[in-house]
Amino acid sequence: MIGRTQMSKTLARGALCAVVAGIGLTGAAHAEVSEETAFVFNTLLFLIGGFLVMLMAAGFAMLEAGFVRTKHTAAICLKNIALYSIAGIMFYLVGYQVMYGGQTPYFGIPELWVPSELAADESIDIGTGYAAASDWFFQMVFVATAASIVSGTIAERVKLGPFFIFVIVLTAVIYPIQGSWEWGGGWLDADFGFSDFAGSTLVHSTGGWAALAGAILLGARSGRFGPDSKPMMPGSLPLATLGTFILWFGWFGFNGASQLALGSAGDAVAISQIFANTNMAAAGGVVTAYLLSMLLGGGKANLAYCLNGALAGLVAITAEPLTPTILQAIAIGAVGAVIATFGAKLLEMVRIDDVVGAIPVHLFAGIWGTMAVPLTNSDATFFGQAVGVGAIGAFVFVTSFVVWMILKVSVGIRLSPDAENVGGDLSELGHDAGSIFASDVGKDSAPAQ
Template sequence: MENNVFELQYAMDTFYFLVCGALVMWMAAGFAMLEAGLVRSKNTTEILTKNVALFAISCTMYLVCGYAIMYDGGYFLSGITEVDSAAVLSDFAAREDGFQGGSIYSGASDFFFQVVFVATAMSIVSGAVAERMKLWAFLAFAVVMTAVIYPMEGGWTWGGNDVFGLYNLGDLGFSDFAGSGIVHMAGAAAALAGVLLLGARKGKYGPNGEVRAIPGANLPLATLGTFILWMGWFGFNGGSVLKLGDIANAHSVAVVFTNTNAAAAGGLIGALLLAFILFRKADLTMALNGALAGLVAITAEPSTPTPFEATLIGAVGGLIVVMSILTLDKLKIDDPVGAISVHGVVGLFGLLVVPLTNSDVSFSGQLIGAVTIFTWVFVASLVVWSIIKVVMGLRVTEEEEYEGVDLSECGMEAYPEFTASK
């Protein structure tokens, strides 16, 4: 009977990991649709190619070495396709806590859940550098980001490794439940480094510093992408509970789902209201980014706030993202989709607000963790982007940018005009 209990827990926790991982994988479609909707039509094919290719590269590079780096050697390449049932049962039968204890799941399910997080971090970069970066330069960076840069900082946080042997973030009281900093701020830091070297799109800023709006081509697609991301986030945060097979953790999963949804709603409302106050119009793109900002803000700790507190955290995230987008534009940091603001600025906010609802976490630990993550990813990315710039160049030509990178980089248009044929 006892063995049957452990087998049931193993099956439930493994299946839960896989389902949540599949939901997070679906976020790749959300990023693709969001970014395709917010760029101009002449750049749609290229941004879609980036998104589908970066997912494949992320999965492959994390398989090759990323997982082992992040978890200090790990066990993936040595027998993950096999399982010793007797050894698993013997190990957990010796524990006194039994079904009420920690997670028990297949190592393969753990890898699958982790690898889709890597792809999410890389997806953040693609939108920020859209419409003027060479496709192959971006994909070259994706190799390094997902093989080394992300796994290193992931190892210092979720992996429990010391930061270059100097200090341990866990010992300092750092906590990031599902990745406001580890995934989202890290992706934004890499994006910021690329954008600073790349420069703004032609025509984005006038000679006197005025900001010129460059509307996206397909707002229905952008809205669809936001809803897909919203849905996928339930797997992102919910799966990070790491267990389903007992009453306490099942309840925690339900709380996380509820708070995730509440924060997204609060973020959208906050951004929509502030945009209306500032522009006297209901700005759809700000509302969409507000929902995403609410999701990013709650990701650092969705299990301890009340639903009302989660709504307020999301709402503040929505307010922050509107002001951040406007501020970056004034600084002439051109981010076509607002990724740096949504994932970076609000990701930092999400980390710093954790101690308000989780007394086990220290503000100083959160701050040190945030600085560590940002500094490593930004500096390492800046070095890699600089090398790529010297070796193959980062930016397409002015003529290619004017005509659209769909033709120059992919040789096809997403929305070809009607042509007659005999």
């Protein structure tokens, strides 16, 4: 069972591309590949796309480590490797069947996922079109992205334990339920024709809504706003830049492999177009953010704006990276960068502290990208897109808010003032990011909790 109901839609697009390519290049139809060859190439696409998306976990870790102050660097690295691991385990135990079980229009019934074939089998059913484990792996790596978005927003003041508990709920329940409404063939797909090719809303805005709920309940970092506010400089913008490039690279797997098939020339053409559009949307975001930061900064550019401009462009094109022309992709990415830049200003005005700017990038630009789908894809409607954005936003924000609130009143979610002042590295890990032997460093430095 393939997860995303987009499969039939993208295969139809791929067939159309094949016809066009065949007429334009050779004047004849492309020869069909064998069923086994298609099985191998489809499986390979899932696996390559999966490990590229997995690499994005490293991109998020480096981006966040670069944006936080140095006294929180080791803690943010631990958060990222742990959340990726937790997400995988919970998606295996619960989330995959909730998202793709297909028992109801709203969510599936959890059961332990077992691959439908093994390498030792004498006869592998190639009629499925792909290896079951490759599909599961590709779907699994997406869920950690949503959790990574939350991590960056609430950095420097959230406790590790409660954050990990929230990740368990997000990846096992919240993300899979809303994802089932579209990619699992649920009501948004069936009744409203909602379209989100690779997850501008289902992944990125979902992470943004969960992050917003957490940021509101946590409050801002000490000294971030108010008359006694002080600059909170990023620890390493070169590290954040490296993280951005890693994310940009991984996004080719995120969007490209969401074509879900590589068994025909049409699929190859489609994936090539997706790669080109993904790349150029990010480029449009960078250039636009650079010019806008020059305008807002009195002729001085802002690197952080440019990094988030790239990511906003990538998020915006993710909802529909196939149907736009390259010029349209550049425009979609450019608008995403404008939204992310002014979105960051808006959060500052209302005193919501987002350490890495994840809410403007993933939530705001994600909404824009999703609503822009009908501009280039005639199969989608603005009404259907608005229903999807609204329903998913309401569900994720409310459920996340409730979970964060329960954690806040039960175990507490915020570091103590002393722990926040000394930094998450020493207060929660007992060592800083430069330590080699954690057990020998910082034992006497960490404040009492």
